[in-house]
Amino acid sequence: MFLRNVKESSYTEDHRIYVGSCVGALKEYDLTAENPYKPTNFQKISDLELGQGISALKWGNEEETEILVGRKDSVIQIYDILRNSFTVTEKIPKGEVVSVCRADEKLIGASNLGQIYILDSKDNVTTFTAGTDISRMRQCKENTKLLATGGKERKNNLKVWNIEQETPIFSSKNVPHDNLQLEVPVWDSDVDFLDSSTLVTASRYGYIRTRPVKQFVPKEEQLSFSCLATYENLVYVGLTTGGIRAFDTRSLKFPIHTYKGPSGSITDLALDHTGKFLCSSSLDRNL
Numbered sequence: 001m002f003l004r005n006v007k008e009s010s011y012t013e014d015h016r017i018y019v020g021s022c023v024g025a026l027k028e029y030d031l032t033a034e035n036p037y038k039p040t041n042f043q044k045i046s047d048l049e050l051g052q053g054i055s056a057l058k059w060g061n062e063e064e065t066e067i068l069v070g071r072k073d074s075v076i077q078i079y080d081i082l083r084n085s086f087t088v089t090e091k092i093p094k095g096e097v098v099s100v101c102r103a104d105e106k107l108i109g110a111s112n113l114g115q116i117y118i119l120d121s122k123d124n125v126t127t128f129t130a131g132t133d134i135s136r137m138r139q140c141k142e143n144t145k146l147l148a149t150g151g152k153e154r155k156n157n158l159k160v161w162n163i164e165q166e167t168p169i170f171s172s173k174n175v176p177h178d179n180l181q182l183e184v185p186v187w188d189s190d191v192d193f194l195d196s197s198t199l200v201t202a203s204r205y206g207y208i209r210t211r212p213v214k215q216f217v218p219k220e221e222q223l224s225f226s227c228l229a230t231y232e233n234l235v236y237v238g239l240t241t242g243g244i245r246a247f248d249t250r251s252l253k254f255p256i257h258t259y260k261g262p263s264g265s266i267t268d269l270a271l272d273h274t275g276k277f278l279c280s281s282s283l284d285r286n287l
Contacts (some may be wrong), residue, residue: 011036015272017279018067019287020054026069026079029287042079056100056109057268058139068107070097076109076119092117093125099137103144103163110137110149114156118163128166131156136227140193150188150201157186158201158211172211190228192235200249202228202237208252216252229269229278236278238266244280262286 015031027039056070069077078088095111107119114134118126130149133156140146147161160170175184187204199211202225209215224240235247244259264284281287
């Protein structure tokens, strides 16, 4: 038995995938190339040092010519695709960069230790404390000044921030206690805005929730969700055991589709602008 690479005939020259590796290399896959399975490395592997693994990637502008890169050694960089070079390198005070974005020409990095750092062009740093163990920060597409954070345990529950205010504008409450009157454990491993007033979270403890609260909790199997991606009313969720499931956020009663293939924990998911192509990366080194 073997895996066969399949080249899809409907790919266009715009279908290029950018991947950050655990050793720190930023790679590009051109899906229309003669050999689409051979990546282009933007750095020499020999130039990388231990601990520089890439932990966050995001487009830096609407034209998608800049890539924001967050690293495990607290470094944030901007890679300019047109110039083929890193043009900006900044460093947050401490922690691994779990998410990165940009608003009003300011770089924003979230640390796994719970801080949100806002860096401006004058080397000024504004710090918000979102908790002590943050898994993900996401930026609202409709209002780039809004950020959502989520993490492990109650003190790191879902919060929404406006970068112009030092305190969260929303902090979620947990669902009611279980039938033994014990607090339901919290671990929001990923979060995203469906729109400026509605969010969806996925948890390592197996639930998917929208705010205002509507939730999916599996009854017949134990699941653990690692990441998510959204498109309109759909949310795609990656499992720590491999596999991807799609849900309609208007009901969340059951998965509407299951995608099989990866056997390793899903590390990230991404959709193109049309919602037709879904990309996944996983710990079994499959893309």
